[in-house]
Amino acid sequence: MLLSTYGSRGDVEPLVGLAVQLRALGAEVRVCAPPDEAFAQRLAEVGVPLVPVGPSARKLTKAAPAPSSLPERAASLIAGQFESVTEAAEGCDLLVATGMVPAAAGALSVAEKLGVPAVSVTFQQLTLPSPHRAPLAYPGRPFPPEVTDNRVLWDLDARSINVLFGEALNTNRTANGLAPVADVRDYVVGDRPWLATDPVLDPWRGNPGFDVVQTGAWILPDERPLPDELVAFLDAGDPPVYVGFGSMPLHAAKDAARVAVEAIRAQGRRAVLSRGWADLSLIDDRDDCFAVGEVNHQALFRRVAAVVHHGGAGTTTTATQAGAPQVVVPQAADQPYWAGRVAELGIGAAHDGPVPATESLSAALRTALAPETRARATAVAATIRTDGAAVAAKQLLDMIGKGQQSMTA
Structure with missing residues (x-):
């Protein structure tokens, strides 16, 4: 199984927890993530190989690039996903995609190209459209202050994402024999996204348009002694x-x-x-x-x-x-x-x-x-669940099993 992300420690650490649980159930796991030494070391501690993708997340964050450069950076990131994730996903039974929207869109496109089943995961529900709250604005693209209807704001959010990432994604998709997507956000979210957060700390207030699978947070029990x-x-x-x-x-x-x-x-x-x-x-x-x-x-x-x-x-x-x-x-x-x-x-x-x-x-x-x-x-x-990664691992392996059964039926 391939777990793919691009982002900070908060995007990588949950995949460490999931990877450990998957391996405990007998699965072979690889993780695609930024090439930062801390990420490689963390994955090495649990015996999971890192497939490096894109530039160092820490260096990029500390450089604080201008918001206007986001489409250019996204284009590079998406191209890197097609290059690195394609090789890493060969022979995989399932791909889990998370992280920044362009990275997730690229990884999901690779899965589509290879015919590999995929799951889209978020570690906070604010990227999932809901009439109960407003979306997050992208840097340099604030929402009009006079617009307060959440549904209108989510429409504006979809337009912003298409402007920022649509051309880069579809250029790479077309070059890889895939049809372009009309709505990048809808493509990434899909109709059954996974939400890896605790239901007490982060109760899902949703959208009837899709079925969210909330597993609990993916946190690996840490046995390391304090210095x-x-x-x-x-x-x-x-x-x-x-x-x-x-x-x-x-x-x-x-x-x-x-x-x-x-x-x-x-x-x-x-x-x-x-x-x-x-x-x-x-x-x-x-x-x-x-x-x-x-x-x-x-x-x-x-x-x-x-x-x-x-x-x-x-x-x-x-x-x-x-x-x-x-x-x-x-x-x-x-x-x-x-x-x-x-x-x-x-x-x-x-x-x-x-x-x-x-x-x-x-x-x-x-x-x-x-x-x-x-x-x-x-x-x-006392109410926060600690089995989120284990729950997710079992459900993912069940998905693979059902898929294989349907192929042989």
């Missing part, structure tokens, strides 16, 4: 507050680290700073702060007083599973949605805007550190 130095820091005092922004570059990272540490100290708490793609670092040599790189978040979040983060789907789910109160400082894309869900569930606070000040972050921390928030976070944690 000795980190354990010693945790043991040396009260639970600290964790701060990390994952794959967000945070061009004002120094200010963000200073603000975070000052706000945490104002609550009388210690801090653990995760470097991440923002390269957060300590602001002084006081012994109440500790900086970490790649660590086991599942273990760490169970030992902290609160988690301050960007609101990525994976981090939000991991913190929720751990019962850790959260402060979400959303930066882009689906992150304001996850911030809202954390606040709605009463398991933390949603910071207003992507750039915290000491005062605003302190206020959010006071909410997160309140005893009632901890109690609510503990209660919600």
Whole structure:
């Protein structure tokens, strides 16, 4: 089976969890993903080969290319999908496509070309059309402020996606003997998309036009021990507050680290700073702060007083599973949605805007550190399912089995 994506750590990590469950059921698995060393290392840890596709996701993110270059970058990405995924998918029984829309469209087109069954997956429901909410606007293509009807906004979203990616996708499809598609978004979503999120944290409010398969989040149980130095820091005092922004570059990272540490100290708490793609670092040599790189978040979040983060789907789910109160400082894309869900569930606070000040972050921390928030976070944690990847793996293998039976019937 081939699992294909292009994006940040949040796009790759769920496939690691799925791949492990598939292998446990006897399936052979490959993953197509960006060539970043961290992704290759993570997959190597679980014995799954990486087929590199496209440029480094981290370098591309940190370069912060202009929104006007998106069609050009999408064209390159789609061409890379046809080249790399075609070779990787040879002999596969099924392809799972996720990640950025152009990457998913390219991978699904490869599956179509090869006659391989395919499943389209999203790790947040905001890309699935629904009358209950507005779509996310693409950079450089804001929706008209006077338009408030969600159905009209979703029509505009489809037009934007066609303008951004339609020509590149159809040029590659035609060159590979495939008919052009009239609507890129409808092609990617299909009529039975999969939603790999937790139904408590992310209840599906849907569209009667298609049947969504919600499996639960694909999170691999992490058995890695925490570094000795980190354990010693945790043991040396009260639970600290964790701060990390994952794959967000945070061009004002120094200010963000200073603000975070000052706000945490104002609550009388210690801090653990995760470097991440923002390269957060300590602001002084006081012994109440500790900086970490790649660590086991599942273990760490169970030992902290609160988690301050960007609101990525994976981090939000991991913190929720751990019962850790959260402060979400959303930066882009689906992150304001996850911030809202954390606040709605009463398991933390949603910071207003992507750039915290000491005062605003302190206020959010006071909410997160309140005893009632901890109690609510503990209660919600008990409702979050942990078998999403296992459920998905079984359903995918069942699909292959049914397909093979129909071919021999």
